[in-house]
Amino acid sequence: MHIPTDDRFAAARALLLMVEEMIEGATLVDRESRIVWISEGQLALIGGPRLSDVVGQEIERVIPHSRMREVVETGHPHPLDIIQYGDRSLLVTRLPLKDEKGEVIGCIAFALKNSIPHLRPIAERVQHLQTRLARIEQALSTTRTSRYNVEHILGASPAMRQVSRLLRRAAEVKSPVLLLGETGTGKEMVAHAIHAASNRVNRPFVAINVAAVPENLLEAEFFGVAPGAFTGAGRQPRPGKFQIAHEGTLFLDEIGDMPLPLQAKLLRTLQDGEVEPVGSNQLARVDVRIIAATSRALADMVRAGTFRQDLYYRLNVLPIRLPPLRERAGDIELLARRFSEQTAAAFGMALRPLTTAALARLGDHDWPGNVRELANVIEQVYARTDGTRIEAEHVDEALPSASPGPLQPEPAPGSDLASAVAGLERSLIADALVQAGGNKREAARRLGVSRSNLYAKMQRYGLDL
Template identity: 40%
Template sequence: MDTPCTTPGYESYARKTSRPIPFEDYVLLLEEGLQVLEHGVVIVDGEGRIVFFSRTYGEFLETEPEKMLGRFSPEAIENSRMHIVVKSGEKEVGHSQKIRGEEMVVQRIPIRKDGKVVGAIGQVMFRRVHDVLALAEQLDVLKRKLKHYEREIRELRRARYSFENIIGESPAIQKAKREARNASKTSAPVLLVGESGTGKELFAHAIHNASPRARGPFVRINCAAIPGELIESELFGYEPGAFTGAGKKGKPGKFEIADGGTVYLDEIASMPLPMQASLLRVLQEKEFERVGGTKVIRSDFRIIASTNVPLEKLVAEGKFRKDLYYRLNVVPIYIPPLRERREDIPLLAQALAAEISEEEGTGEKTFSPSTLEMLARHDWPGNVRELRNVVGRLLLSVQKDLIEPEDVVPHLPGKTGSSSLPLTAQGKTLREVVAEVEKKVIEERLKAEGGNVAKAARSLGIHRTALYRKMNILGIPVTR
């Protein structure tokens, strides 16, 4: 009884499936695969004679594959070296071969059985050398784009502010700036303490920018904004398949990204207790593993943390680890609220007005001395963030160049007065408040001008095209 034909590849395939296809079908499948490979394939035996010539190669050379079988390769194919590869046993990849006046790029690979060369396979990789040059040029363009985007990402991760952006001449703010400048010269952990809206993040940026790590990344982590179940993977990264929903390629964590730079832990008091232990280890050892990984990753970063809650109180209540508190509280810096530096409020208001008018295109406006005095007397429980919010609304709602006290009264909590403009800003960003006020002002001006966009634009001091664009963005219909 004859032994059925087979190959090691077929036998391995048959063992791994419960219903293998017959060997004859297996061979036909392989041959058909070779037939359809782009640009063409040729196979020769140990004497350099053609045993396989694909249809795609035949179409390229405008010949019938059957007529090529059995022929000595250099007699059948122009400038062929298949017989040489069979003799030398050396593969040739990316070589040039001229056929019918075209310089092609080919590969020729010897086929071995039991260590002996029994044939060779050749394939056209590119039909024209120009195609390779075009591909190389495309790759070069992609490399340049990648470098550009890498630079963009580095820029995005850099600190945006410096000490020049911290406005104020009061003793309280000058003391904080002086301490922060001193801290920037070291790599010691810094703990910024202050109420919400006092500018703690501004100080963090400034410290980083003035430090030897200024060229490194500045990575901000809002401890209150990351869900408890995700904070570990955000900080330390994760390996592929580490948990349900994990990306196939894994992801580096914030500490890994911050190598050579600064990690800013905003609202550190909100970090869950279980994570505080992990954070303490990272701060001590400067090493960690990704979630689902075993490789130890080292990262050289500097820590700046901030809190608007006294950590000593949380430590006493058992809500914050004492050892982590001591690790973070190496250089404590107190950022004073506005009510403790009232003399800075006029300077801040004018600086914010200039900044917002440039951003929003509201035109230059100034505050009267009495207005600045009124702003300075206000307690500003929301501090600089609240002041910025109010200044932004004033710039959009007041249609004259000089802002008077009566213009301000409706926008200050606890003050009496009336205004047809929306005053509720709780829970809204400045941009949302600006859009709300802007929409109200435009609608009122259009109503006053009988729906005439050109007249409304002139009275608002902007171009008609700009007004149309704002109306479209804000969803204001054109009634005329």
């Protein structure tokens, strides 16, 4: 792989070496955002790899949440940013490197040490704010806040870099966002991250899974209930999700499962910014940013008449497609290592590195359950196997078997039609659950029913919930 030897890179490196005592770490990348050089201090910050092992790699594969590519692509510097390395917060500057014609040829980034006298007040202020934030987060741990931020969205593949770019753009605007993608691709995590990066971060993040709420309760869940609206209703008003999410973000998961009558009322709320609780004639103003998600093809549903066209256009302002894991070349290794770290910490066990053979096994799998399935496989490895490393045979033991399920018995001669239909329905549901790896949402999608309907049928036929 060709690594630039341009005098400008050499000069930048020499300058950084001259001020090495003043900086915590430094990095140089070329116009392709590939690493040209990393200082010893920076190597220590990222776990101590050898310089020869990282030179020539794309920056995101070494520092997953680096924004140096953004500087290279836009030519705009980041004079001062704060980046987290474990429990340490560092002040980072990123500057574009340009040639005589003013064209960007790379980027230089360096982290200033907190001991520099003129930066000490800033560092102390940052530390003070972080301490206050930690107290506030602890106090609000039981409230509706986002659990994930941009740093949780891992991926160095071109598809995920596009997702990260759109995610940051979505955080800057107020328009509705429509997250599209197969089940398990991380749509809810992205919704949390958009909220956390927006100016609504200190307001509620409220999520509702449309497919998980019985159809007759959806309107009350969305818009609330007035006192005495129906038999059994309380004497106090019960706010709906729109009222709870006022000035914050409302995440509508599986929006494609919403019944048509409720779609009309949702559209009116989005247009007018008002809700009318069940059993009330009073309108309440709401200011809510909508993020919707679906694993279904809404455009096809619009053509079939099962989803309102006007609501589709209202929601489809900033669509973000989350690619399936099989389209994210190179990301499996990043994700598997992260899930291994998280699982080891959660189980209180020593970290088990993945061998090259184990990574090859993971790369050969087609991942129908996407990122969620990969996380499940890594957790199974820790739960079911022993060893100091994750070997290929451990992965094989955790991956789902490709063998077909047991054949369902033929209906007995003389069975009535209702029994035969029930037997067939039970068989189809069981097969869908096996194919979906036990994921109820995916099974419901395969069967073309809502998840609440699937739960009811599973209970009726005695299938494991």
